[in-house]
Amino acid sequence: MSSDISGQTIIVVGGAGYIGSHVCKALQASGAVPVTFDNLSSGHEHAVKYGPLIKVDLRDKAAILTSCGDYKDASAVVHLASSIEVGLGETDPAGFYNNNVIGAFHLLEAMRETGLNNLIFSSTCATYGDTDQMPLMEDQTQKPFSVYGKTKLAIEHMIQSYHKAYDLKYLTLRYFNAAGADESGEIGEEHDPETHLIPIALAAAAGLRAKMKLFGTDYDTPDGTCIRDYIHVNDIAQAHILGLSKFGQGLKAAEVNIGSGEGISNLEILKLIADVTGSSVPYDAAPRRNGDLTRLYADPGLAKELLGFTAQYSDPKTIIASAWNFHKRVWGL
Ligand SMILES: NC(=O)c1ccc[n+]([C@@H]2O[C@H](COP(=O)([O-])OP(=O)(O)OC[C@H]3O[C@@H](n4cnc5c(N)ncnc54)[C@H](O)[C@@H]3O)[C@@H](O)[C@H]2O)c1
Numbered sequence: 001m002s003s004d005i006s007g008q009t010i011i012v013v014g015g016a017g018y019i020g021s022h023v024c025k026a027l028q029a030s031g032a033v034p035v036t037f038d039n040l041s042s043g044h045e046h047a048v049k050y051g052p053l054i055k056v057d058l059r060d061k062a063a064i065l066t067s068c069g070d071y072k073d074a075s076a077v078v079h080l081a082s083s084i085e086v087g088l089g090e091t092d093p094a095g096f097y098n099n100n101v102i103g104a105f106h107l108l109e110a111m112r113e114t115g116l117n118n119l120i121f122s123s124t125c126a127t128y129g130d131t132d133q134m135p136l137m138e139d140q141t142q143k144p145f146s147v148y149g150k151t152k153l154a155i156e157h158m159i160q161s162y163h164k165a166y167d168l169k170y171l172t173l174r175y176f177n178a179a180g181a182d183e184s185g186e187i188g189e190e191h192d193p194e195t196h197l198i199p200i201a202l203a204a205a206a207g208l209r210a211k212m213k214l215f216g217t218d219y220d221t222p223d224g225t226c227i228r229d230y231i232h233v234n235d236i237a238q239a240h241i242l243g244l245s246k247f248g249q250g251l252k253a254a255e256v257n258i259g260s261g262e263g264i265s266n267l268e269i270l271k272l273i274a275d276v277t278g279s280s281v282p283y284d285a286a287p288r289r290n291g292d293l294t295r296l297y298a299d300p301g302l303a304k305e306l307l308g309f310t311a312q313y314s315d316p317k318t319i320i321a322s323a324w325n326f327h328k329r330v331w332g333l
Contacts, residue, residue: 259298
């Protein structure tokens with residue numbers, strides 16, 4: 001399909017991962033060439049199907065500079081590579097700051113040295129922290145609880161400083177809960193270990209894992225469980241396509257939420273999984289986890305205004321059905 005970005009080369013750092021592989025597929029469908037930079041620490045070589053793979057580790061400053069130099073004519077860089085396991089960040093902050101913050105610093109420096117000047121950065125709703133003000137707007141105070149959220153916020157600040165001092169053009173996308181899989185079933189969520197609710201609950205429904213733990217059933221919500229905003233991974237991918245075309249239209253700097261704008265409780269998700277799979281999800285109620293907020297959902301207004309973005313696939317049942325379609329193939333069901 002021809003688009004504003006047709007013919008462009010786009011560097012996708014973390015393109016072998018869950019969201020990155022869907023971004024690469026959307027780029028190819030838009031006529032662009034996605035070049036994946038990835039160390040395959042949590043991504044998968046088999047998910048890099050839509051353009052070349054350059055094996056490179058962001059923690060290696062010289063190597064990332066060489067790779068950026070090799071692709072210095074690319075139109076933009078999409079930076080998705082990160083350590084993402086929130087619990088691990090609490091016990092290994094050194095590893096998280098090294099991979100996320102130092103890694104991003106190396107990338108920004110390599111971009112500066114090679115003249116790559118347009119960046120889309122994957123940030124997260126975890127940068128906001130505790131607030132009762134829902135839906136979350138972009139100008140909400142950012143006071144993250146977790147080491148993971150803190151590293152992402154540090155990178156947001158670094159990018160803002162590079163914009164101010166060196167005129168880097170950027171779009172920071174703060175995703176809410178990414179979920180679902182491409183309808184082809186060829187790529188999907190394959191984290192190891194998996195910490196996200198939908199794939200864990202699908203595995204429990206399929207009998208592939210023991211009872212899952214439902215953390216917190218005494219929240220002040222209609223069914224006592226937390227409320228989250230799930231956004232289909234292909235909607236997230238589409239937000240990148242829209243964002244990339246905006247660089248050509250003068251976009252200089254922005255932070256934008258990428259969510260559906262709708263909240264759904266953990267228990268409602270488990271019920272939908274039972275509907276989609278035909279098997280109920282076995283679970284044990286467990287105590288609340290530190291730092292889990294009661295409600296978290298986006299105000300998607302700025303994404304619509306600035307990028308023309310509206311979620312297309314993020315009805316929860318569609319999300320779950322697409323994830324189930326992918327996992328059935330992977331699990332051989
Ligand atoms: N999954 C979500 O719900 C969610 C929500 C908000 C934000 N995000 C952000 O989106 C991005 C992608 O998330 P994901 O779920 O696809 O994660 P993922 O783990 O599937 O993908 C991350 C990719 O980055 C690569 N990588 C990690 N460290 C690297 C390094 N030092 N050098 C080179 N490559 C490296 C991994 O191999 C992997 O392919 C992350 O930055 C994450 O913080 C994700």
